[in-house]
Amino acid sequence: MIQEKIVVGEGTEYPLNGLLTLPEEPSGPVPGVVLVHGSGPSDMDEKVMALTPFRDLAEGLAKRGIASLRYDKRTFAHPRKMKKTDVTVKEETVDDAVLAVGMLKTDPRIDPDRVFLIGHSMGAMLAPRIDAEGADVRGMVLMAGTPHRLEEIVLRQLRQSGGKGSLLKWIVGLEYRIFSKKFEGLYGMSDEAAKKKKFAGDLTLYYFKEMGQKTASDYLKESGKPVLILQGGRDFQVLPEDDFAGFREQLAGRENTVFRLYPDLNHLFVPAIYDDILKASKDYSVERHIGEDVIGDIAGFIGSV
Numbered sequence: 001m002i003q004e005k006i007v008v009g010e011g012t013e014y015p016l017n018g019l020l021t022l023p024e025e026p027s028g029p030v031p032g033v034v035l036v037h038g039s040g041p042s043d044m045d046e047k048v049m050a051l052t053p054f055r056d057l058a059e060g061l062a063k064r065g066i067a068s069l070r071y072d073k074r075t076f077a078h079p080r081k082m083k084k085t086d087v088t089v090k091e092e093t094v095d096d097a098v099l100a101v102g103m104l105k106t107d108p109r110i111d112p113d114r115v116f117l118i119g120h121s122m123g124a125m126l127a128p129r130i131d132a133e134g135a136d137v138r139g140m141v142l143m144a145g146t147p148h149r150l151e152e153i154v155l156r157q158l159r160q161s162g163g164k165g166s167l168l169k170w171i172v173g174l175e176y177r178i179f180s181k182k183f184e185g186l187y188g189m190s191d192e193a194a195k196k197k198k199f200a201g202d203l204t205l206y207y208f209k210e211m212g213q214k215t216a217s218d219y220l221k222e223s224g225k226p227v228l229i230l231q232g233g234r235d236f237q238v239l240p241e242d243d244f245a246g247f248r249e250q251l252a253g254r255e256n257t258v259f260r261l262y263p264d265l266n267h268l269f270v271p272a273i274y275d276d277i278l279k280a281s282k283d284y285s286v287e288r289h290i291g292e293d294v295i296g297d298i299a300g301f302i303g304s305v
Contacts, residue, residue, distance in 0.1 A: 001062040008056050008071045008087065008090050008100045013075050016096060018044050018071025021058040022109060029111035031059075031302050032067040032104040033141075036097050038121030041076035046120065050287040052121060053268045061294035066302055067110055067119075082099040083202050086195055088210040093123065094130050114138050116302055117144065121238065121267065125211075128219030128227075131254050139226035139256075141298055144235055144267050145252050146243035147217040151183045151208045157237065160277045175281040187212070217250040226305040227300065232265035234272035236280070256305070260297050 002022040007015050022028055035054045037046050045052040058068040074096055075082050085091060097117065105112040116169075117140045119127035124145025132136050146153055158176045182199060186209050194206035220227060230253075231244035238244075240261060251257050266272035270288035274280075 001059060002179055006071070006103065007071065007094055008069075008103065014074050014081070014096070015141065016071045016074060016077050018069060018100070020067065020069050020107075021062050023062050023065045026065070026067075026109060026168040029109060029114075030065055030067050031114040031116065031138075032069065032107075032110040033061065033070060033116045033118050033302070034097055034100045034104060034135075034137075036093065036117060036123030037073045037151060038123055038144075039174060040246045041079060042073045043076055044070045044072050046070075048268060048280065049284040051268050051284050053270075053290055056290040057118065057161040057295065057298070060290065060292070061299060064295070064299040066299055067104070069104055071096070071100060077178070086204060086206065087202070088131075088207055089122075089126055089129075090210070093126055093247070094133055095097055097126075098134040101130075114302070118143065118298065121145065125150070125216050126222060128216050131216070131223065131225060137225070139228070139301070141228045141230065141301065142216065142247075143214055143230045143269060144232060144238045144243075145229065145247070146238050146244065147215055147246040149212040150203040151186065151209070151212065153179060153238075154165060155183070156239075156242075157277065160236065181218045183208070198249060217247065220251060220254065220257075224256060225303070226258075228258045228260065228301040230260045230269070230294065230297070231262070232267060232269055232272070233261055233263035234275055235267040236275060236277040258301060262294065265294070 001024050004020045006018045007017050008018050029034050047052040054070045058070055061068055070159045075092055101115055104115045115137050117127045119135050120143045124142035127140045127142055147151050158172055162170050183250045194209045195204050197205040199205050231240050264271050267291045274283045
């Protein structure tokens with residue numbers, strides 16, 4: 001395995017440090033993937049406590065003859081600058097992923113006709129949009145994605161966080177009512193009105209409105225690109241019985257669509273310890289790694305299209 005330091009967006013206002021991982025002894029141009037982060041600031045390994053899913057994927061795929069490019073997310077690398085802008089997922093994720101795909105396509109060691117996107121969580125929600133808005137990849141892998149809008153997931157996760165204590169239930173219930181009220185009539189608001197209304201922290205309601213105009217399923221229905229949809233059966237952030245099942249229902253009959261469910265894996269595609277969103281920190285604090293079954297399925301998909 002060969003690793004080279006790269007910069008996505010070099011010379012722009014938001015340069016992002018990254019790593020290009022290549023097979024040890026490539027025989028001619030090899031397939032390549034760009035790894036797209038989930039929500040929130042994240043480094044190039046998509047490190048969550050003791051887990052490093054993007055490093056696992058990069059190293060595992062390199063052993064199977066597939067190159068990868070991963071990089072620090074813009075909100076991780078430039079948090080102060082990003083706070084001063086009316087950020088949407090376009091600035092936060094989409095634009096940089098398009099640049100990263102372009103870097104792979106122009107590297108002579110990479111086959112430009114066999115570049116793929118692998119999106120995790122929110123990255124999976126956005127991968128079809130990234131493809132449509134300039135990446136133009138060969139295919140996509142959606143890991144723990146959802147066909148629903150982001151605000152629907154936010155409210156659902158709040159409901160899941162109700163807990164058993166009466167005080168916690170009351171607090172979460174209050175938050176749920178506040179946020180539900182904020183989202184009412186979201187898509188009837190003007191863009192300017194949505195930009196003026198705060199959701200929480202630095203996020204405005206426009207962040208949700210702009211992203212929610214089209215879902216991942218909407219983009220995929222307009223695309224004939226091959227897609228592999230992966231889901232952990234013990235994921236408590238994105239649910240197999242709702243999100244994975246929703247993709248199956250909404251994309252029924254779509255050609256070039258493959259579904260894989262891993263009954264014992266969690267949101268980060270390692271063996272789950274807990275089944276409770278309130279124990280996420282405990283689940284993610286124990287070091288584990290993405291297994292050969294997941295990496296093998298991804299490599300097999302890339303090799304078949």
